[in-house]
Amino acid sequence: MPEKYHIKTQPVPPRRPRIGKHGVVDWREDCARCHNCVKKACVYDRYRQEADYINKLTEVEALYFDCMGCFSCVQDCTKSILCLSVNPEYEKLGNRYWKPDIIKTTWLQAETAKIPVSGAGYRGPFSGHGFDSMWTDMSEIVRPTRDGIHGREYISSSVDIGRKPSYLSLNGNQSIAGLPPLVSLPLPLIIDLSSPAHTLPKLDVVIEQTAAGTGLIAIMDSSYRPADEAHLENIAFYLAPDSAPVPDAILRKTRLVEIADSPAVAERIKEIKKIHPQIVVAIRVELTTAGIGRAIELAGMGEVEVIHVMADANGNELTAQKPRFLKDMIRQIHTTLIEKGIRDEITLMAGGGIALPEHMAKAIICGADLITINLPLLIALECHLCESCAPGTPCPAKLEKIDRAFAVGRMTNLIAAWHDQLIELMGAMGMREARRLRGDVGRAMFFENLEEETFGKLFGVKK
Amino acid sequence: MNTLPQNTLKTRVPQEVVKRTVKTAPSRYRNEIAKYIVHRSLDCERCGKCVEVCEFGVHDRKPGFKYFAEPHHHLCIGPSCEKTGHYCVAQCPKGALQIKENPMYRALGDFRWTADLILATWKMAETGKVPAAAYDYNYECGNSGGGFDKLRFKFPKTPPVKLTEDEIDTSISLNKRKDGRPEIKIDVPWYGGGMSFGSVSNVTQLSKARAAVAFNTFTCTGEGGYMERMRPYDDHVITQVATGLFGVREETIQRVPIVEFKYAQGAKPGLGGHLLGDKNTPAVARMRETVLGISLFSPFPFHSVYSIEDHMKHIDWIKHINRRALVSTKVSTPTDVDMVAVGSYSAGTHIVHIDGGYGGTGAAPDIAKKNIAMPIEYAIGKVHQFLAAEGVRDKVTLIASGGIRSAHDVAKAIALGADGVVIGTVELVALGCVRCSLCASGRGCPRGIATTDLDLAGKMDLDWGTQRLINLYTAWRKTLVGILQRLGLRSVAELRGRTDLLMHLDYTNDVPAKP
Numbered sequence: 012m013p014e015k016y017h018i019k020t021q022p023v024p025p026r027r028p029r030i031g032k033h034g035v036v037d038w039r040e041d042c043a044r045c046h047n048c049v050k051k052a053c054v055y056d057r058y059r060q061e062a063d064y065i066n067k068l069t070e071v072e073a074l075y076f077d078c079m080g081c082f083s084c085v086q087d088c089t090k091s092i093l094c095l096s097v098n099p100e101y102e103k104l105g106n107r108y109w110k111p112d113i114i115k116t117t118w119l120q121a122e123t124a125k126i127p128v129s130g131a132g133y134r135g136p137f138s139g140h141g142f143d144s145m146w147t148d149m150s151e152i153v154r155p156t157r158d159g160i161h162g163r164e165y166i167s168s169s170v171d172i173g174r175k176p177s178y179l180s181l182n183g184n185q186s187i188a189g190l191p192p193l194v195s196l197p198l199p200l201i202i203d204l205s206s207p208a209h210t211l212p213k214l215d216v217v218i219e220q221t222a223a224g225t226g227l228i229a230i231m232d233s234s235y236r237p238a239d240e241a242h243l244e245n246i247a248f249y250l251a252p253d254s255a256p257v258p259d260a261i262l263r264k265t266r267l268v269e270i271a272d273s274p275a276v277a278e279r280i281k282e283i284k285k286i287h288p289q290i291v292v293a294i295r296v297e298l299t300t301a302g303i304g305r306a307i308e309l310a311g312m313g314e315v316e317v318i319h320v321m322a323d324a325n326g327n328e329l330t331a332q333k334p335r336f337l338k339d340m341i342r343q344i345h346t347t348l349i350e351k352g353i354r355d356e357i358t359l360m361a362g363g364g365i366a367l368p369e370h371m372a373k374a375i376i377c378g379a380d381l382i383t384i385n386l387p388l389l390i391a392l393e394c395h396l397c398e399s400c401a402p403g404t405p406c407p408a409k410l411e412k413i414d415r416a417f418a419v420g421r422m423t424n425l426i427a428a429w430h431d432q433l434i435e436l437m438g439a440m441g442m443r444e445a446r447r448l449r450g451d452v453g454r455a456m457f458f459e460n461l462e463e464e465t466f467g468k469l470f471g472v473k474k
Numbered sequence: 475m476n477t478l479p480q481n482t483l484k485t486r487v488p489q490e491v492v493k494r495t496v497k498t499a500p501s502r503y504r505n506e507i508a509k510y511i512v513h514r515s516l517d518c519e520r521c522g523k524c525v526e527v528c529e530f531g532v533h534d535r536k537p538g539f540k541y542f543a544e545p546h547h548h549l550c551i552g553p554s555c556e557k558t559g560h561y562c563v564a565q566c567p568k569g570a571l572q573i574k575e576n577p578m579y580r581a582l583g584d585f586r587w588t589a590d591l592i593l594a595t596w597k598m599a600e601t602g603k604v605p606a607a608a609y610d611y612n613y614e615c616g617n618s619g620g621g622f623d624k625l626r627f628k629f630p631k632t633p634p635v636k637l638t639e640d641e642i643d644t645s646i647s648l649n650k651r652k653d654g655r656p657e658i659k660i661d662v663p664w665y666g667g668g669m670s671f672g673s674v675s676n677v678t679q680l681s682k683a684r685a686a687v688a689f690n691t692f693t694c695t696g697e698g699g700y701m702e703r704m705r706p707y708d709d710h711v712i713t714q715v716a717t718g719l720f721g722v723r724e725e726t727i728q729r730v731p732i733v734e735f736k737y738a739q740g741a742k743p744g745l746g747g748h749l750l751g752d753k754n755t756p757a758v759a760r761m762r763e764t765v766l767g768i769s770l771f772s773p774f775p776f777h778s779v780y781s782i783e784d785h786m787k788h789i790d791w792i793k794h795i796n797r798r799a800l801v802s803t804k805v806s807t808p809t810d811v812d813m814v815a816v817g818s819y820s821a822g823t824h825i826v827h828i829d830g831g832y833g834g835t836g837a838a839p840d841i842a843k844k845n846i847a848m849p850i851e852y853a854i855g856k857v858h859q860f861l862a863a864e865g866v867r868d869k870v871t872l873i874a875s876g877g878i879r880s881a882h883d884v885a886k887a888i889a890l891g892a893d894g895v896v897i898g899t900v901e902l903v904a905l906g907c908v909r910c911s912l913c914a915s916g917r918g919c920p921r922g923i924a925t926t927d928l929d930l931a932g933k934m935d936l937d938w939g940t941q942r943l944i945n946l947y948t949a950w951r952k953t954l955v956g957i958l959q960r961l962g963l964r965s966v967a968e969l970r971g972r973t974d975l976l977m978h979l980d981y982t983n984d985v986p987a988k989p
Contacts, residue, residue: 033581054920054930080581081910081920086503091544096577116840126839128748130913130924132741132877132899133832133843134584137620146831149744149808149847151737151775152785153817158746161771369845432841438774439744439846456809461852469855469973470981 016168016197018225018427020124023420027393027408028064028073032101032115033080038092049084049093058084076100105396108325113366114390117425121391124424126160126431141326141336142370144458150441159438166434168445170199170381172267172358173291174316191316192289194228194266198430199381199445200371202229202388203362204249206324208400209389211410217418218388219246224419225426230269230383233257240264249295250279259286269293269319272305280314293317293360298340299330307347310357319360320344324386326364337364338377345378345450354450368432378450391425392418486729490706492687492940496602496948499941502906502933508547509593509609511576512562518542518570524562530608533562547576548593551608558608585618586832587899587909591879598949599904599942614882621851622883624979627957634962642955643965646894648732648871649800649824656798658731660691660894662951663966664884667875667898668714668736668804670698672749672758672770673836673913674902674924675931681939682901683707688940689947694734694896697747697772699761700726712802715792717746718772720762724795733792734802734827735785737775740876741834743806743847746772748837753918755926786821793822800824802873806846807831807853812860819861819870826861826872827896828853833876835898835924837914850876851890858891858971881953891971904946905939 050058061075076098085093104111112135116127138144159166173193180188202222205214219237222229222245233248234255247267248257262268263286270279272294280292296306298320309315320340328334341361348354361374362383374382390396393408400406437445440454448454462473512532520540524533532550534543553573555561563571583589594613597605605611615623648658666682673696680703682693687710694712695704699721704711708729715722716736727733738744749758749770759766779785789801802825803818805811815826830850834843854874861867874887875896887895903909905923912918918925922933954966963969977983 054917079910079912079920080908081912082507082578082582082908083503083920085578086501086505086507088505091505094578095581097581126841128750128837128839128914129843129911130835130837130919131902131907131909131911132586132834134586134909134911135618135844136585137618137623137832137849146848147846149738149806151744151805151808151811151814152779153782153810153814158773158775158777160745163773367841369841373845432839435745435839435841436846439842441744453809456848461848465852465855466978466981469976469985470978471984472982473980474982 015165016226016430018124018423018430020424020427021420022123023417023424024122025118025393026414026417028075029077029118030073030098030100030104030115030395031076031078031080032098032111033078033095034074034076034098035078035084036094036096038094041090041092043090045089049087049089052087053084054081055079074100103395103397106325106398108364109366109386109390109396114396116367117387117390118393120428121421121425124427126428126435138458141364142338142367142373145338145373145376146456147369147372147376147436147440148454148456149439154441157438157441157443159434160431164438164443166437166443168198168430168433168437169195170445171195172293172317172360172381174357175355177352177355192266192291194291196228196381197226198426198433199375200227200426200429201247201360201381201383202227203321203383203385204230204232205385205389208398209385209394211413213413213415213418214389217413217415217422220415220419221388221422221426222246224423227426228267236261247293250283262290263287265290267291267293267317269295272296272309276309277312277314280316291316293319293358295319295321298322298328298337298363300328302328303340303343306344306359307351310344310348310353311351315357317358317360319362319383321383322361322363324363337361338373341374341377341379342452349450368429369436371429372433372436372448373455375445375448376451376455380446380449387425388422391421393421486708487705489709490684490687492684492944494688494944494948496945497941498601499938499945500600501596502938506546506548506596507578507582507593507908508550508576509579509589509611510550510552510573511547512545512550513572513574514542514545515570515572517568518566519568521567523565523567524571527560527565528562529558529560551606551610554608554610582908584909586616586877587879587903588612588617591616592903592909595880595900595903595946596906599946602945602948604949604953613880616879621849622877622879622886625851625886626977626979627882627885627889627961628975628977628983629960630962633960635964637959637962637964639952639955639959641964642958643967644951644954644958645965646871646967650869650871651824652869655800655824656731658800660689662689662691662947663888663894663954664878664897664950665691665712665873665894666693666901667835667896668694668696668712668716668734668739669835669898669924670696670714670720670747670749671701671761672698672753672926674919675922675926675934676701676703677931677934677936677939678902678905678923679704680707680936681905681934681943683711684936684940685901685943685947686710688944689951692732695721695726697721697736698749698758700729701761705729714804715788716772717774717776718762718770720764720770720772727792727799728796730796730799732800732802732825733796734804734825735776735788735792735823736804737779738806738829738847739804739834739836740806740829740831740847740850741836742838742842743808743829743831744774745839745842745846746774748772748914750837750914752915753926758926782817782821785818789822802827804829807848807850807876809848811848811853812856815857815861815870815872816864816866819866824871826857826870828857828872828874828876829896830874830876833878833898835902835913850874850878850887854887854890854892855973862971881950882957884950885954885957885969886976888966888969889972889976891973893967893970900946901943904942905934
């Protein structure tokens with residue numbers, strides 16, 4: 012058995028004060044100054060921590076908002092002078108897709124590398140847009156399950172990237188013709204290019220080190236050169252038509268490269284393969300209204316090994332008036348490729364709108380082989396996703412002052428937590444391999460189908 | 475029953491009686507969380523007009539006192555009071571009063587458990603009555619945008635049959651197999667879910683047990699073992715056998731009328747139980763026979779069960795050890811939950827208990843709570859119909875859980891096809907839970923409910939806890955009787971599977987009614 016994939020982690024506390032969901036407003040003028048003040052009784056000792064925080068402040072940067080929202084002090088205060096409210100700073104985090112809850116849980120995972128655990132059941136909406144309109148299955152009694160998360164059974168999260176011929180071909184002398192190269196990754200995740208809007212001076216180095224530390228691959232600008240050449244194995248250069256060329260000697264040390272889609276894509280692949288025959292070439296296809304058709308067309312071309320489809324940051328189809336969501340687009344591509352009998356020959360990477368670890372699992376269930384992310388890693392660095400990264404605008408998270416060890420630690424922790432959560436989901440499903448998760452929609456439940464099968468039969472047509 | 479050996483129950487203690495009497499059980503906290511706040515400005519001349527006009531007792535001036543006490547904000551019905559002619563704000567001669575929505579109200583609750591639902595549950599637990607209509611609490615559903623929250627009853631303008639409350643039967647039978655084992659009936663179509671000692675305090679567990687006695691229903695030990703202090707309530711306790719097998723002994727199986735196999739739970743379908751190290755106190759470690767302070771992760775699944783035949787072996791084992799027990803099989807809701815249910819029936823279970831993916835009280839990974847297994851609203855109908863198609867629907871009791879928050883949810887679940895339900899979170903809310911979700915961390919629940927920390931658990935008194943649950947059950951039963959009365963149904967059993975009495979807000983509802 013191969014060595015188990017394990018990411019070494021350690022807690023990386025935040026540099027900035029936490030932006031919690033709740034805060035307590037204290038109307039001090041009515042205080043009775045009881046000697047048994049409820050503030051002393053806070054189970055989480057937050058009032059003392061707040062006082063310490065304020066005492067140490069050298070400049071007023073941010074208020075202290077780390078109340079756990081248990082209402083105990085509010086309800087027990089002799090003079091009823093405490094009031095708990097939702098922190099407006101918390102509500103400002105993220106946007107309509109990257110909701111404050113997502114930002115908060117990402118921060119927590121980046122700090123602790125642990126799976127977020129809470130009690131009292133699920134608190135959210137019944138279902139929702141995009142990935143929130145599907146549930147993963149579980150095994151029970153009649154099917155074997157896997158007890159993976161605590162290491163009692165081994166669940167592999169490895170995937171292979173490249174072209175996988177459906178049959179062997181023989182040379183004239185009856186020897187097996189050369190097999191296409193494959194890149195194995197320990198996790199179905201690739202770190203995608205940083206958005207130009209979010210490019211920070213030290214970010215490339217951080218991403219390089221995170222990819223190397225976790226054994227993953229990061230797609231990076233063709234002009235980037237790692238300090239340590241050994242890390243080239245963990246870098247896939249993105250070759251756009253106008254990007255800087257990568258010297259052949261450097262390219263030969265990489266395993267994967269990504270090129271922009273173009274009419275001459277087949278020729279471009281041949282050129283690259285000529286330089287480095289063992290490299291796997293991915294084609295980046297933007298999921299515009301023509302994106303799905305183009306991805307399917309590319310999959311039919313013999314030279315194409317990997318297609319990387321990209322929705323926008325919120326998982327939506329680009330340039331469409333009524334955009335489809337990433338999960339539906341992946342399903343369409345996957346299903347069409349199955350119908351054409353070529354699905355297993357192509358590796359499908361999907362990105363855009365992958366915000367949580369369950370999105371990784373769900374995108375794979377819908378038909379992607381692996382996913383690509385970038386924004387969650389940025390959020391791990393305490394980014395608020397305020398989207399005001401223009402030069403000269405102060406960053407509320409002060410990302411420009413980021414320390415490399417801190418950033419690598421936080422990104423690594425987040426990836427480790429995502430890995431554990433993928434294992435958690437697969438364990439519940441009784442799956443032993445991420446490869447087998449791909450396209451297994453029978454192990455998922457979709458909102459529309461469940462509604463139709465149950466309420467549709469009982470209550471007529473959905474309005 | 476007479477033909478079965480009686481000697482399986484070796485040690486029996488006298489059983490305690492708990493009366494089903496409603497008594498006011500006010501909040502444990504000094505300041506109740508209110509929907510509205512009343513602000514009195516310095517313009518007040520203390521004329522006392524507000525005390526005189528308010529019908530709800532919001533304003534209070536103790537006899538002999540010059541100044542008013544802090545208004546009882548939680549009793550205020552808000553600006554809608556204006557219509558009543560008793561609106562203090564309008565009647566104050568100095569215009570010194572203001573009523574505003576309490577900003578804390580927004581901080582309370584979530585999509586599934588709205589602030590209204592929490593506040594209404596507290597009122598029910600306090601008084602034993604549903605809150606007055608004037609409070610305008612929407613406690614019939616939450617705000618999740620699907621499932622129970624979109625289902626409504628199609629109440630006729632006048633009931634087809636006029637029934638008095640006394641004529642309506644809310645009891646259900648738990649043994650439909652007619653296999654010679656006891657015909658256990660419970661007075662209300664619900665019983666308390668498994669919450670282990672360790673996950674909750676012993677006061678919480680005992681309060682649940684005593685309320686179960688009062689209503690001739692059940693509570694469940696959860697997987698953390700059987701407290702000796704539960705012995706006086708043995709006849710209303712379900713012993714849970716879960717994958718960790720903590721505290722499961724021959725004797726604890728023999729004590730009870732029902733034994734439950736927990737294969738999975740809605741809080742974390744497909745995963746084993748979690749008790750984080752901080753909550754593994756000396757008492758918990760002793761009960762579970764484990765090492766103090768370590769996190770306890772129960773395996774998933776039972777490694778001795780990989781087929782229905784294996785499951786049958788488990789059931790036979792229990793039936794052999796306790797010849798008077800009914801067996802319940804608790805499963806979660808995978809795609810093939812219907813097959814699992816039929817398989818469980820064929821293995822010999824009396825009760826199929828399906829626990830939907832959105833429920834649960836215990837610590838669970840957030841990813842599991844939200845994403846694994848289907849919500850219970852889908853599973854009930856699926857299982858009910860499949861059991862009927864297999865011709866065994868009337869030979870097994872179907873119990874649903876996982877998101878039952880109100881008596882209306884109980885009725886909806888039964889109308890979808892369940893015989894009854896299991897409740898959990900609502901009991902904790904009745905005991906003062908604000909759903910801060912911090913049950914798992916550190917010393918546990920800051921409200922003293924889901925904790926084994928002695929200081930925190932000491933915040934709650936057993937008599938108070940028992941009374942809150944008795945009050946809640948009373949209000950629920952009354953609501954359920956009211957629903958049945960409006961539908962003209964004589965018993966809750968008649969409601970089972972009556973989907974024709976339901977409508978869904980997102981559908982045309984043009985399916986013809988059943989004859």
